[in-house]
Amino acid sequence: MRDVAAAAGVSLKTVSRVVNGESFVRPDTAERVRDAIARLGFQRNDLARTLRGGGRTRSIGLIIEDVANPFYSQIARGVEDVARAGGRLVISGSSDEDPARELLLIRSLCERRVDGLLIVPSQTGDPRRRAELIAGTPAVFLDRPADDPAADTVLIDNLGGARTAVDHLLAHGHRRIACLVDLPEIFTARQRHQGYLEALAAHGVQADPALVRTGRHDVRGAGHAMTELLALPDPPTAVFAGNNLLTVGALRAIGAAGTRTALVGFDDVELADLLATPVTVIAHEPADMGRQAAELLEGRIRGDTGPPARILLPTRLVARGSGEIPPG
Amino acid sequence: MRDVAAAAGVSLKTVSRVVNGESFVRPDTAERVRDAIARLGFQRNDLARTLRGGGRTRSIGLIIEDVANPFYSQIARGVEDVARAGGRLVISGSSDEDPARELLLIRSLCERRVDGLLIVPSQTGDPRRRAELIAGTPAVFLDRPADDPAADTVLIDNLGGARTAVDHLLAHGHRRIACLVDLPEIFTARQRHQGYLEALAAHGVQADPALVRTGRHDVRGAGHAMTELLALPDPPTAVFAGNNLLTVGALRAIGAAGTRTALVGFDDVELADLLATPVTVIAHEPADMGRQAAELLEGRIRGDTGPPARILLPTRLVARGSGEIPPG
Numbered sequence: 001m002r003d004v005a006a007a008a009g010v011s012l013k014t015v016s017r018v019v020n021g022e023s024f025v026r027p028d029t030a031e032r033v034r035d036a037i038a039r040l041g042f043q044r045n046d047l048a049r050t051l052r053g054g055g056r057t058r059s060i061g062l063i064i065e066d067v068a069n070p071f072y073s074q075i076a077r078g079v080e081d082v083a084r085a086g087g088r089l090v091i092s093g094s095s096d097e098d099p100a101r102e103l104l105l106i107r108s109l110c111e112r113r114v115d116g117l118l119i120v121p122s123q124t125g126d127p128r129r130r131a132e133l134i135a136g137t138p139a140v141f142l143d144r145p146a147d148d149p150a151a152d153t154v155l156i157d158n159l160g161g162a163r164t165a166v167d168h169l170l171a172h173g174h175r176r177i178a179c180l181v182d183l184p185e186i187f188t189a190r191q192r193h194q195g196y197l198e199a200l201a202a203h204g205v206q207a208d209p210a211l212v213r214t215g216r217h218d219v220r221g222a223g224h225a226m227t228e229l230l231a232l233p234d235p236p237t238a239v240f241a242g243n244n245l246l247t248v249g250a251l252r253a254i255g256a257a258g259t260r261t262a263l264v265g266f267d268d269v270e271l272a273d274l275l276a277t278p279v280t281v282i283a284h285e286p287a288d289m290g291r292q293a294a295e296l297l298e299g300r301i302r303g304d305t306g307p308p309a310r311i312l313l314p315t316r317l318v319a320r321g322s323g324e325i326p327p328g
Numbered sequence: 329m330r331d332v333a334a335a336a337g338v339s340l341k342t343v344s345r346v347v348n349g350e351s352f353v354r355p356d357t358a359e360r361v362r363d364a365i366a367r368l369g370f371q372r373n374d375l376a377r378t379l380r381g382g383g384r385t386r387s388i389g390l391i392i393e394d395v396a397n398p399f400y401s402q403i404a405r406g407v408e409d410v411a412r413a414g415g416r417l418v419i420s421g422s423s424d425e426d427p428a429r430e431l432l433l434i435r436s437l438c439e440r441r442v443d444g445l446l447i448v449p450s451q452t453g454d455p456r457r458r459a460e461l462i463a464g465t466p467a468v469f470l471d472r473p474a475d476d477p478a479a480d481t482v483l484i485d486n487l488g489g490a491r492t493a494v495d496h497l498l499a500h501g502h503r504r505i506a507c508l509v510d511l512p513e514i515f516t517a518r519q520r521h522q523g524y525l526e527a528l529a530a531h532g533v534q535a536d537p538a539l540v541r542t543g544r545h546d547v548r549g550a551g552h553a554m555t556e557l558l559a560l561p562d563p564p565t566a567v568f569a570g571n572n573l574l575t576v577g578a579l580r581a582i583g584a585a586g587t588r589t590a591l592v593g594f595d596d597v598e599l600a601d602l603l604a605t606p607v608t609v610i611a612h613e614p615a616d617m618g619r620q621a622a623e624l625l626e627g628r629i630r631g632d633t634g635p636p637a638r639i640l641l642p643t644r645l646v647a648r649g650s651g652e653i654p655p656g
Binding site (some may be wrong): 066089091092093112271272276 | 385386387394395396398400401402404405408412417418419420421422433436437440576579580583597598599600601602603604615
């Protein structure tokens with residue numbers, strides 16, 4: 001606010017009048033103030049919030065990776081239900097895991113003075129730049145932490161869920177268990193990979209790096225990786241698929257190869273129960289993650305100044321058949 | 329605008345100054361004008377648009393039935409891609425097929441002065457009330473028409489797709505073909521039911537009302553209906569399922585009953601190709617519907633005053649197995 005006043009060459013009181021839409025400011029002066037605010041960009045939101053008391057636009061911003069992915073559209077639905085109860089609309093955007101796109105979305109949302117932000121943070125950008133843009137806007141992170149110990153965060157128990165998945169395959173006699181996970185930059189992918197390794201270690205099974213394929217970000221990539229794995233001289237008898245898209249890709253590859261490869265997938269997938277071999281999954285409730293994050297945000301918007309919350313949502317194994325196939 | 333001036337007891341020029349955030353208005357006068365605008369509710373948007381020249385908020389509103397339904401989340405993704413290219417954010421809301429909820433969303437979006445609206449209109453409300461609220465905001469309707477000949481509309485070829493589905497089952501020898509469709513108020517449900525009847529008539533097959541179940545709006549309702557149909561003394565040998573949720577419900581019921589009932593579903597469903605009997609569907613591109621509607625809206629926001637567009641998107645039959653099962 002001082003920066004704006006200095007840049008526009010006016011008093012703090014004048015800036016306050018312009019931002020609050022009060023009268024008794026000459027049009028050319030008001031124009032200078034607005035120019036200064038626009039030049040200073042992201043500070044505008046902070047300024048407006050401070051001066052207006054916040055909570056005025058009755059809207060929240062939601063940044064996810066891709067609304068077309070059922071995992072994220074279920075999150076969006078949970079968020080919307082809570083926002084609706086609080087009388088707020090949801091302005092949403094897909095970052096496509098692109099940090100520049102994420103920063104642009106945060107900036108656009110803050111410029112629109114949303115009452116708060118819900119963010120699935122992209123994982124390759126600079127957390128400080130994100131934090132600078134968010135500035136004074138209440139924000140809650142979900143699905144992945146934001147490298148900010150002061151931030152509210154809602155996560156799934158990725159490590160525990162992955163361990164449960166691989167424990168289950170080990171209990172059914174598998175020792176050559178493949179692992180498909182997403183980009184190593186992504187927190188959830190690292191956690192699930194770690195859970196896979198911990199489960200093997202806990203059972204005294206030596207991990208074989210040839211069976212681990214990281215950096216698979218879509219159905220097609222997972223399919224290629226699984227096809228390669230099944231073509232190994234000593235192929236895996238089971239696979240842990242690290243998310244819903246990777247599960248679909250692995251299932252397609254296993255179907256095409258015609259093998260009886262066991263599979264446990266992280267995330268439930270629609271129609272999993274109706275497949276030729278119904279799919280065993282590590283299930284959780286994405287809509288519930290959205291709801292809990294939105295409720296935390298609602299509290300912050302209303303002035304809750306308690307210590308940062310870190311909610312860890314449970315997962316559960318749903319055994320349907322594919323995870324109970326014995327080693328061939 | 330005249331109404332606001334009259335209600336506030338001020339001149340048109342004064343209203344203009346307040347709405348434009350210009351100076352030289354006494355605070356108490358400005359307050360009176362803002363009160364009048366708030367009291368007059370939905371006209372505020374129209375007023376602000378007229379005075380400001382529109383297009384200022386760089387946002388569009390999207391009203392769908394339920395973002396958690398993959399059909400709608402794919403539409404949302406297509407909309408977002410076009411909005412992004414135009415530098416606009418998407419403010420979205422789920423109407424849940426509730427006309428009061430829809431009106432509230434339209435009102436909220438117009439109060440936020442979105443540059444335009446994309447609406448999947450609910451089908452049980454009063455189209456005139458919707459039209460009144462939308463007033464001067466550019467709007468494009470998608471998936472269903474809005475009873476407004478002046479409105480741009482993007483639809484799927486529901487009638488043709490349904491005819492193709494039932495033609496396909498008839499060509500495989502079926503004569504007792506069941507039909508599951510959504511609430512009869514919903515345009516797409518009526519069109520698909522009509523397509524079913526037309527296909528039967530074109531083949532000289534007498535329609536049996538006992539085989540038609542309308543008003544099925546979710547997976548569970550479709551499952552119950554299908555279970556009842558399979559328990560008839562003379563059960564159907566095939567079923568046409570009128571949307572993605574009804575397809576899932578019918579598949580569950582057929583699986584539970586253990587019958588070899590043929591099925592063609594409207595809308596593609598994820599993993600349809602991996603089911604025990606892969607599912608034959610009438611496929612189309614929801615993301616493309618979202619893109620085309622958003623492009624029409626972008627044109628209107630930029631001042632396109634051409635005649636109303638009515639785009640009909642094609643469907644295609646994807647034969648995967650379930651639609652090619654012969655009569656038992």
